[in-house]
Amino acid sequence: MSDILILVESKGGALEKMTLELIQGAGGLAKELGTGVSAVVAGNETSQLADSVAAYGLNKVYRLEHPLLKDFQPDAWVAALEWLCKQISPKVFLISHAFVGREVAPRLAYRMNTELTTDCTGLRIDPADKGLVRTKPIYGGNAVAIVKAEGTPQIVTVRKGIFDPAEPAPAKSEVVPMAPPLNDSAIKVKSLKTVEQEVVELDKANVVISGGRGIAEKEDFELLAALAKALSKTHGKVLIGCSRPVVDKGWMSSDHQVGLTGSMISPDSYVAIGISGAVQHLVGMVRSKKIIAINTDLGCNMFKVADYGVVGDYKDILPALIKKLED
Amino acid sequence: MKGPKIIVCAKQIPDPEAPFSNVSVDVEKREVMVDAPDVISPYDENALEAAIRIKEEFGGKITVLSMGRKVSDTVLRKTVAAGADSLILLDDPAFARLESRSVAQVLSVAIKKIGDFDLILTGRQAGDWDSGQVGLILAEVLGIPAVSLARSIKIQDGSVVVEKIVPVGYEVVEAALPALVTVSNEVGELRYVARTKMMALLRRPMTIPKWGTKQLDLSVEALRPVQLTELCPPPDMRRDCMFMEGASPDEKAAKLAAVFKELR
Numbered sequence: 001m002s003d004i005l006i007l008v009e010s011k012g013g014a015l016e017k018m019t020l021e022l023i024q025g026a027g028g029l030a031k032e033l034g035t036g037v038s039a040v041v042a043g044n045e046t047s048q049l050a051d052s053v054a055a056y057g058l059n060k061v062y063r064l065e066h067p068l069l070k071d072f073q074p075d076a077w078v079a080a081l082e083w084l085c086k087q088i089s090p091k092v093f094l095i096s097h098a099f100v101g102r103e104v105a106p107r108l109a110y111r112m113n114t115e116l117t118t119d120c121t122g123l124r125i126d127p128a129d130k131g132l133v134r135t136k137p138i139y140g141g142n143a144v145a146i147v148k149a150e151g152t153p154q155i156v157t158v159r160k161g162i163f164d165p166a167e168p169a170p171a172k173s174e175v176v177p178m179a180p181p182l183n184d185s186a187i188k189v190k191s192l193k194t195v196e197q198e199v200v201e202l203d204k205a206n207v208v209i210s211g212g213r214g215i216a217e218k219e220d221f222e223l224l225a226a227l228a229k230a231l232s233k234t235h236g237k238v239l240i241g242c243s244r245p246v247v248d249k250g251w252m253s254s255d256h257q258v259g260l261t262g263s264m265i266s267p268d269s270y271v272a273i274g275i276s277g278a279v280q281h282l283v284g285m286v287r288s289k290k291i292i293a294i295n296t297d298l299g300c301n302m303f304k305v306a307d308y309g310v311v312g313d314y315k316d317i318l319p320a321l322i323k324k325l326e327d
Numbered sequence: 328m329k330g331p332k333i334i335v336c337a338k339q340i341p342d343p344e345a346p347f348s349n350v351s352v353d354v355e356k357r358e359v360m361v362d363a364p365d366v367i368s369p370y371d372e373n374a375l376e377a378a379i380r381i382k383e384e385f386g387g388k389i390t391v392l393s394m395g396r397k398v399s400d401t402v403l404r405k406t407v408a409a410g411a412d413s414l415i416l417l418d419d420p421a422f423a424r425l426e427s428r429s430v431a432q433v434l435s436v437a438i439k440k441i442g443d444f445d446l447i448l449t450g451r452q453a454g455d456w457d458s459g460q461v462g463l464i465l466a467e468v469l470g471i472p473a474v475s476l477a478r479s480i481k482i483q484d485g486s487v488v489v490e491k492i493v494p495v496g497y498e499v500v501e502a503a504l505p506a507l508v509t510v511s512n513e514v515g516e517l518r519y520v521a522r523t524k525m526m527a528l529l530r531r532p533m534t535i536p537k538w539g540t541k542q543l544d545l546s547v548e549a550l551r552p553v554q555l556t557e558l559c560p561p562p563d564m565r566r567d568c569m570f571m572e573g574a575s576p577d578e579k580a581a582k583l584a585a586v587f588k589e590l591r
Contacts (some may be wrong), residue, residue, distance in 0.1 A: 004430070045543045051359065054427055062354075072493075074473075074475075075472075098581070099493065099494050100477075102459055102475070103463065103475050103476075105590060106427070106459070106460040106463040106464050106467070107464070107466075109428075109464075109466050109474065110428060110431075110463075110464045110467045110468070111467065115427075115428070115551075116429060116460060117424055117458075118457075118458050118459055118460060119457065119458075133556070136456075137561065138359065138455065138456050138457070139341075139359050139361070139455055139456075140343055140454070140457070141351060141561055142347055142350040142352075142359065142361075142561055143350070143352045143359045143558055143560065143561060144559040144562075145456075145553075145555055145557070145558055145559075145561065146555070146556050146557035146558070146559070147427070147554055147555055147556065148554045148556055149554060150554075162530070164453070171350070180514055188471075188472035188473075188502055188503070189472050189473070189474055189500050189501070190501045190502070191499075191500050192488070192499040193494045193498070193499050194493065194495065194496065194498045194499075195498070195499070196495070196496045197496035199494070199495060199496065201329060231587065234588075234591050235590070237586070243333050244512055245516075247513060248373075248512050248515060248516045249515075249516070250511075250515060252514075254492060254511070254512075254513050254523050255512075260457060261451070261452070261457075261511075261512075268590070269587075269590055271430060271533060271588055276346075277346075278342075278343070278344040279347045279350075280343060280454075281342075282347075282564060286564045290590055291530055291566065292583070292586070293568070301346050301347055301348070303568045303570075304564075304565050304566075304568070305564045305565060305566055306429045306566060306568045307566055307567075307568065307569065308569050308570075308571065308583065308586050309568045309569070309570045309571065310570070310571045310579050310580075310583055311570065311579075312579055313575055313576070316576035317576050317579060317580050317583070318580075318581030320576050320577045320579075320581075321578075321580040321583055321584055321587075324580055324581050324583075324584035325584050327589060
């Protein structure tokens with residue numbers, strides 16, 4: 001009762017880093033509230049995952065288990081989490097601001113008659129009323145709002161990378177199996193098939209080379225690829241990214257997109273080519289260690305956040321640069 | 328089935344691609360000031376594009392619903408120029424800065440007033456607060472299936488078949504109509520509207536219903552604004568940029584190559 005609850009997410013059977021970050025963040029809030037942290041694991045076979053979360057010294061790990069929770073069917077997950085919230089009445093519910101949370105949290109909040117704040121970058125407890133004070137960047141990151149909200153649980157989704165990942169703790173958590181009463185009628189949206197595509201993980205790259213609206217033709221990305229090839233001999237893993245207009249044109253799949261609704265990354269070097277620097281893009285790359293910009297427009301925003309700049313046409317600069325790097 | 332009746336929810340916002348130097352924060356008034364013209368939120372434009380493609384393939388009718396404070400029909404008429412059939416504005420001082428559930432509540436009342444519909448499309452999130460809540464909550468309020476992050480939408484035997492973006496690629500899902508789908512930018516940009524067409528449309532008399540709390544029979548007390556306790560300017564992102572000077576692209580490239588060698 002009265003715990004802080006976090007939603008556990010995993011990939012390939014391993015805990016996601018963002019879940020460890022939630023554990024860490026929840027720990028801080030629990031101290032302010034004078035309560036403990038519990039976690040919920042949802043799925044078809046959850047025992048192994050529950051055990052790995054239990055190693056983080058939480059109060060309880062709820063194993064929400066049902067055949068319909070196999071894979072991620074939003075209708076089933078929302079129904080199961082609603083049922084759990086009604087069983088255990090958490091005070092605070094933290095969910096990562098990622099694929100699952102984006103879909104589940106708004107619907108869950110509505111059903112619990114509570115007001116959700118998404119994509120929070122800071123959280124604290126108001127000592128006066130024990131409510132959750134939520135920091136949320138708005139207008140793409142051009143302003144930062146501090147908001148409070150009605151309802152229980154106090155529910156938010158949390159941006160990745162805001163908290164450090166938690167370390168395992170000596171005390172083990174109690175694992176509590178829970179069987180939510182789900183049936184097929186809860187599933188309004190039927191999954192027909194999932195098509196797996198090759199997905200780039202930009203956050204694993206040492207260098208990301210991105211193109212934007214200033215790239216004239218799809219074929220010109222070959223110039224970026226050639227630069228990536230040249231740099232990969234000396235600079236580690238080099239991947240190609242882009243800003244949103246490139247995805248809108250269908251030139252690249254969305255896993256390459258850097259920014260608010262794409263990847264938020266901080267590589268050793270970020271090379272922005274033909275990207276003017278809408279703030280929604282900047283928030284996704286501004287924490288890069290070094291930023292290099294190539295653009296024809298001296299006045300563009302990308303130069304304001306860059307360490308190194310070249311004013312010029314990438315069609316002239318890139319071939320010359322690649323040649324120099326290969327010499 | 329005959330052509331689907333589609334409702335597209337489109338929000339008017341200050342241009343989210345305005346350079347950050349044009350955006351300032353009034354800490355006192357807790358307001359963001361954007362020195363740029365208003366536009367339709369980009370993901371809502373994607374939703375409209377998806378609706379127009381459905382209409383091209385299956386026929387039907389598109390109604391655009393836009394809610395806010397001081398909604399401008401000049402901005403929203405672009406939706407009609409692009410291919411929507413009608414436009415309804417939900418405008419009331421009480422609609423300023425509402426929290427997501429209240430927005431969904433107002434939209435649901437307006438949608439019931441419109442009557443029959445098969446499909447509701449919204450952008451995945453609005454380009455001002457980027458909350459990504461209203462569409463999904465609206466589906467909850469109306470008690471209809473919700474599919475998020477669509478990259479393509481088809482109508483098939485009274486159902487909607489959606490390719491939705493998932494972390495490993497995409498998933499094909501199906502839901503019975505009526506349903507709500509939130510649309511992602513992978514659908515593609517809203518088609519180009521020629522300036523001449525837009526200008527002609529602005530001159531043409533057009534009935535654009537404007538509904539407020541009175542027309543919707545809503546009590547103002549039931550609407551909750553966002554509890555904004557503080558508004559701050561963003562952390563400073565600026566760095567000192569060292570420019571690669573040179574008389575030719577070759578010279579500039581040589582200097583940049585030297586930088587890369589240093590960063591190794």
